[in-house]
Amino acid sequence: MKVLIIGGAGMIGRKLAERLAKEGTLAGKGISKLTLHDVVPGAAPAGAKMPVGIVTGDLPAAGEADKLLADRPDVIFHLAAIVSGEAEQDFDKGYRINMDGTRGLLEAARRAGHKPRLVFASSIAVFGAPFPDAIGDEFFNTPLTSYGTQKNICELLVTDYSRKGFVDGISIRLPTICVRPGKPNKAASGFFSNIIREPLAGQDAVLPVSESVMHWHASPRAAVGFMLHAAALEGERLGWRRALTMPGLAVTVGEQIAALKKVAGDKVAARIRREPDPFTETIVAGWPRKFAPKRALELGFKADQSFEEIIRIHIEDELGGGIA
């Protein structure tokens, strides 16, 4: 089977590509070709068991999606998006990339006519406060950002194009990814990863909120697992409710820090500096804290077991097993 990853140069896209390249199969079938598309050139994973194509381009541009559909990929992972902060600052760019890009992809799939499995990376940003204690599978979507609105619209399109038989789509709402590798960034959610990643690398990290703040997390490895599981799910099991909240771990910042101490010791955890920032506190107060993702669990999606496991995954996958 042929596999296409749109957003293949991004963090999850790269990890997904590496996993597919290594395993050589998806949903029990051999992968004959893997294509990575992004606005910047992706990298073919080392030692891939199949030919890897690297395609660079702008998804919403005319003809771009048709080009990607030309060799009729059997499974498409659509991870390309501009992030929440940028979509909020640049309204037109957000709608162009996050909404029109997806619609163009769906139209190209419709024209190609072979009904590929489409796994669309959605987000818990489709939900907006106030929330119940744990957000159930039938709670309504009231996004409070343009990014969340765009993801919600794409979920609706993916379902309608599936119902009409143009694609075989499924939207999966990813938790916040933690520990996010790389440099600290200015995303309001960055501290959830910063307070783990930086101390493990021997650096100080700033905690701008109180330890009682709870949030919904999944490791990059769990997120890749969701993608693979979604690609293999039988469409009949989903019916026409094709947007699923992924399982995750609801942990407080205090629990994150306790897990860091347990895994890496007090000396490492002492590198977290508490610098409360009312602005960040206010933003975070509007975010989902906890879900009851019954349906995804019944369908076999698997979250990380504990926040300690999330930290160990980061140490294994990003630090070669070592701690600074």
Place this chain on the structure above:
Amino acid sequence: MKVLIIGGAGMIGRKLAERLAKEGTLAGKGISKLTLHDVVPGAAPAGAKMPVGIVTGDLPAAGEADKLLADRPDVIFHLAAIVSGEAEQDFDKGYRINMDGTRGLLEAARRAGHKPRLVFASSIAVFGAPFPDAIGDEFFNTPLTSYGTQKNICELLVTDYSRKGFVDGISIRLPTICVRPGKPNKAASGFFSNIIREPLAGQDAVLPVSESVMHWHASPRAAVGFMLHAAALEGERLGWRRALTMPGLAVTVGEQIAALKKVAGDKVAARIRREPDPFTETIVAGWPRKFAPKRALELGFKADQSFEEIIRIHIEDELGGGIA
């Protein structure tokens, strides 16, 4: 204030225009100009208290929405849409009219820059079976038609454009309108009105489903009332949950017939012929039956009091008070 009705030649649009023309005010302010836009020419209500402009055109066509926004209407009622059956049969036309048309209107309002109140006519088609007994305000949207998908997407856009300060929007989900005046049509929902309207006019009507079928109704007069109330609501009372399910009456077909007997007598009700149609039964089984629209009621939206009242409204407004 200037008022624009898009879809001004449709059934609700005409009734809304007549009411505004007669009252001369909206939200406590005098109406200086009323504009009716539609794909077919609307009719200026007789004896209107203000100048009435008739504009004919295709809303999603380039420049059309800008033309409508040029004189900066203070309140826009957006009722234009192709109906459920047509949107299901003609996928491209449905998205063009029902989604791109609304997006173009929102973009034109953004360019105009005066933040008009926008009342968007949405639909209970944003919901899809299976349902709880009564659908609450926080139940999720899983439309099972392209029409419902398009309405849902427009609700999301109206909220996001409002949050960004481009319009001051509110989406109201109308119940099935009953008694719908005019000729019997082929809509699967047509029988709900046919079994009342036709017997009252001395004609036979076919009932294709069992008397136990329950559905959610509002009279055309109640629907116009929702529009006027929505136009006058303070945006602050809505927050960013700007899509509201309107109140209605949950009645069974048996209760509809009992009300008809009470209002018009057994002879009239005897004009209903029972011809069960499994195809229609199946379609109707997927429709919402009953809501618990707590929020709309708290915000002051008012449903009809009884199905007998719905029938009397039809007799008053459409039959000049008489029964055949």
